[in-house]
Amino acid sequence: xxxxxxxxxxxxxxxxxxxxxxxxxxxxxxxxxxxxxxxxxxxxxxxxxxxxxxxxxxxxxxxxxxxxxxxxxxxxxxxxxxxxxxxxxxxxxxxxxxxxxxxxxxxxxxxxxxxxxxxxxxxxxxxxxxxxxxxxxxxxxxxxxxxxxxxxxxxxxxxxxxxxxxxxxxxxxxxxxxxxxxxxxxxxxx
Amino acid sequence: xxxxxxxxxxxxxxxxxxxxxxxxxxxxxxxxxxxxxxxxxxxxxx
Numbered sequence: 662x663x664x665x666x667x668x669x670x671x672x673x674x675x676x677x678x679x680x681x682x683x684x685x686x687x688x689x690x691x692x693x694x695x696x697x698x699x700x701x702x703x704x705x706x707x708x709x710x711x712x713x714x715x716x717x718x719x720x721x722x723x724x725x726x727x728x729x730x731x732x733x734x735x736x737x738x739x740x741x742x743x744x745x746x747x748x749x750x751x752x753x754x755x756x757x758x759x760x761x762x763x764x765x766x767x768x769x770x771x772x773x774x775x776x777x778x779x780x781x782x783x784x785x786x787x788x789x790x791x792x793x794x795x796x797x798x799x800x801x802x803x804x805x806x807x808x809x810x811x812x813x814x815x816x817x818x819x820x821x822x823x824x825x826x827x828x829x830x831x832x833x834x835x836x837x838x839x840x841x842x843x844x845x846x847x848x849x850x851x
Numbered sequence: 852x853x854x855x856x857x858x859x860x861x862x863x864x865x866x867x868x869x870x871x872x873x874x875x876x877x878x879x880x881x882x883x884x885x886x887x888x889x890x891x892x893x894x895x896x897x
Contacts, residue, residue: 704896705895705896705897706893706894706895706896707893707894707895707896708891708892708893708894709891709892709894710891711887712887713887718892718894719894722894722895722896723896723897725896726896726897785896795897797896797897
């Protein structure tokens with residue numbers, strides 16, 4: 662069913678291309694689940710101790726939330742804590758977020774620039790979520806096109822997980838959904 | 852208790868020391884900046 666799988670590394674993440682022998686609705690279902698229902702980590706709570714930078718707290722928190730965090734969640738309740746403490750003059754990058762249980766996908770994303778005397782000290786908690794709730798939890802971008810009887814897929818990961826892992830997770834989620842519908846139909850028939 | 856910092860001399864002045872006229876009691880400068888309170892602020896990052 663899946664053939665011609667190729668992977669290429671880019672500066673911003675891995676791109677997986679493969680061909681799928683199936684219907685368009687099936688391909689679309691996998692694409693939609695990959696984008697919006699595969700669970701990932703993203704920063705949700707930011708505890709600001711000190712912020713004398715030129716950006717206000719909510720803006721910095723929003724920028725921190727959009728930083729991709731590496732790792733495949735095993736359960737819904739996992740939390741990864743990051744700590745950041747920097748004093749200017751410097752640029753605060755995503756790589757300055759330190760944690761004992763996790764790491765960011767890319768260390769060179771600028772967060773804020775600090776001048777002499779400015780300081781940023783905060784703690785962040787990254788929780789598990791899905792892209793449907795907020796775009797920060799979106800693990801990838803996906804597109805497909807139909808070529809004769811086959812569907813050619815392209816999955817571009819944001820660095821959180823490998824694109825193959827995203828594909829496998831999305832198929833498991835689709836399978837769970839189908840099984841749940843079957844179960845409810847059986848209950849209705851009774 | 853709110854605290855204010857004088858922009859001229861940089862001294863910290865508690866709100867209780869200020870009367871109706873907002874003036875630095877040390878250098879009489881009229882511009883005072885409110886100091887960020889020493890509480891941890893929880894921000895939901897959305």
